[in-house]
Amino acid sequence: MAVAALVTWILTALGGFSMLGMWISRGGPRTRESRLPAPVVFGHLLLAATGLVLRIHRARATSTAPERAIPVVAVAGHGVPAVATLVLVLLTTVSGG
Numbered sequence: 001m002a003v004a005a006l007v008t009w010i011l012t013a014l015g016g017f018s019m020l021g022m023w024i025s026r027g028g029p030r031t032r033e034s035r036l037p038a039p040v041v042f043g044h045l046l047l048a049a050t051g052l053v054l055r056i057h058r059a060r061a062t063s064t065a066p067e068r069a070i071p072v073v074a075v076a077g078h079g080v081p082a083v084a085t086l087v088l089v090l091l092t093t094v095s096g097g
Contacts, residue, residue, distance in 0.1 A: 028041070
C-alpha cells in the first residue's frame with residue numbers, strides 16, 4: 001500500500017511539473033492573462049516538493065515509527081478537512097474574494 005501511494009504521488013508530481021512547464025512556456029508569470037499569481041503557483045510547487053521529499057525519506061526509514069499507532073480514521077478525520085481548507089483558500093484567493 002505504501003509503495004502504491006508513493007508511486008501515485010510521483011505520477012501526480014510529474015503531472016504537476018508538466019502543467020507548470022506549459023504555464024511557464026505560455027508566459028505564465030509574465031502575462032496579465034494568467035489568473036494564478038506566481039507566488040501561489042511556486043508556493044504550491046514548494047509545498048508539494050517538500051512533502052514528496054519527506055515522504056520518500058520516510059519510506060526509506062527502516063525503524064517502526066510511533067505514528068503507526070495512529071488509527072487511519074483519525075488521519076482521515078484530520079486530512080479531509082485539511083484538504084478542504086486548502087481548496088477553499090485557493091478558490092478564495094483565485095476569485096479575489
